Amino acid sequence: MNKKTTTKNDTSELNRRDFLKMGASALSLLAVLEVGGASLLFMQPRSLEGEFGGTVNAGPVDSFPTSSVTHFPDGRFFLIHTETGGFLAVYQRCTHLGCTVNWEPDQNRFFCPCHASAFDIHGDVQNPPAPRALDTFAITVEEGQVIVNTGAIQTRDEFAPEQLAYAG
């Protein structure tokens, strides 16, 4: 009983019961954090599988006429060969809400059937609600072959000529 009175008067001193309580709480908290952290890591998305996410060989430079747009469904991109002879690979995913855009040759535009966004041949927004130009992938031309790296999605606000890749 006299133990109780001493703790009441002197709060700076930690008695055994409080120490054990605090220790148990701290350990419980640690356990919860560990389980939570482990669960989160367990459910972490794994890196991409299959063709998408790697480099894709689109084919020889000469096989794409100028002012043409070719769809690579497995690589999830459109390869654009502009009238200036530059190449541009745009991600097929609409920048608004993720639907796959279609290339409409007669209208000369990419069109998203979900919310009617439209993009010109460079992927620039022609008609909102899309907030920015279509995303792109890096292109290199090696030994006359167009190589597209689908591993890194590059975002941009609008088209700029520097985004084009040229052969040789």
Next chain:
Amino acid sequence: MTKLKERLLYTDKDPADDRSRMRAVANNLILHLHPTKVPAPALKWTYTWGLGGISATLTLVLLITGVLLMFRYDASVERAYTSIQNLETQVTFGALIRGLHHWSANLLIVTTFLHLIRVFLTGGFKQGRTTNWLVGVVLLLLVVAFNFTGYLLPWDQLAFWAITVGTSLLGYVPVFGGAISNFLLAGPDVGQGALRNFYAIHVAVLPAIMILLMSYHFWKVRKDGGISQPIPAPTEDKRPSRVERLTTIPHLVQREFAAAVVLITAVTIFAMLVPPPLEELANPIHPPNPAKAAWYFMGLQELLLHMHPLAAMLLPGIALAGIAAIPYWDKREEDIGVYFRSKIGTGTALIGAILGVALPPVLVVIDEYWLDLPSMMPGVSTLISNGFVPLALSLGGLAAIYSLFRVVGRANRGEATVGLFVFLMVSLVMLTIIGVFFRGANMALVMPF
């Protein structure tokens, strides 16, 4: 046999007098969610419309049919669609079980939504019922989450594109949005990882939360002193009058049983007559035109056509936060249990409903054909011109409606809130109707006939 039953369930056989009937309720595992006696007016059909009980019954139907479906469903991109086709064509009663699950799930959205409206209109969040009001709002969101995750599982075109659009929305949520969407989808787009995640969430995570929260919701109704009831008018000798109280058996249990039987019969007949939709196999390259969200998200989708996605999510988000906060705003307890609070409240509700029917279609048509905010503000980011400007206008409109009720209609806080709430709910219904019936190819406005 009866011995065993008695030992397992503590039941009295066929209780015949009030006392043993009350004991039977108190001792029964399921029935003890009820009090032993209920006030007679609380049993009135036109007070509750049985919406809570109907929702609970549907949840039970969903649980049973859901477990059955798990035995016949494959959560893989290659086999999900085929397994649903098998259910429809090969499995005995497969089409019926899937139909029951599908239509009960859709109906549950409607009944929980109506339940929220009923509880709000009768001030069911008053007299210490704030916590249960909040739990109810969470349960409604849970029902939506159930429907959303279940939507992907058939892996048809409808499923694939609705989930693509739905999860892309998350990408606009600042800071955490991208990470949550990436986590849900297990990658940048909807694929095997997403299907597996959605399945696990749909059949394990959400049901666990649902069962806990539902039990709490029911238990809390009892602890709060039963469902909301009007305060009885004092009698002539100034003493509070006593409301007649009836035993739960048979008065409440019989009604619940009758409602459940009618409901289950109706849903079963509907499921037999109307097969649940199943479109073509999901094709990640060709979205259908128009690609629409699930019908209960059509209101949100309609907002998306008019606003920047961040604004289109903030507007219903703010409205939802407002609904959750209502108990802290409308604290007048004298009018508990009275539909629309008072005569003035009935008036504001009526005006709110008329505005709700009239305003959204007019605004949709104006924005569709004449108003183009981004081109009116050249050089301004669309986040502001097409996002914060229409958001501010909408919120300003809501504030104007509320002030109208307060100043012109001389309504008190509660009555004005009733008007605003009814306006919001009717607007949501109108936007949903526009999205479902008046949006055609390329999401252009069309006539439905």
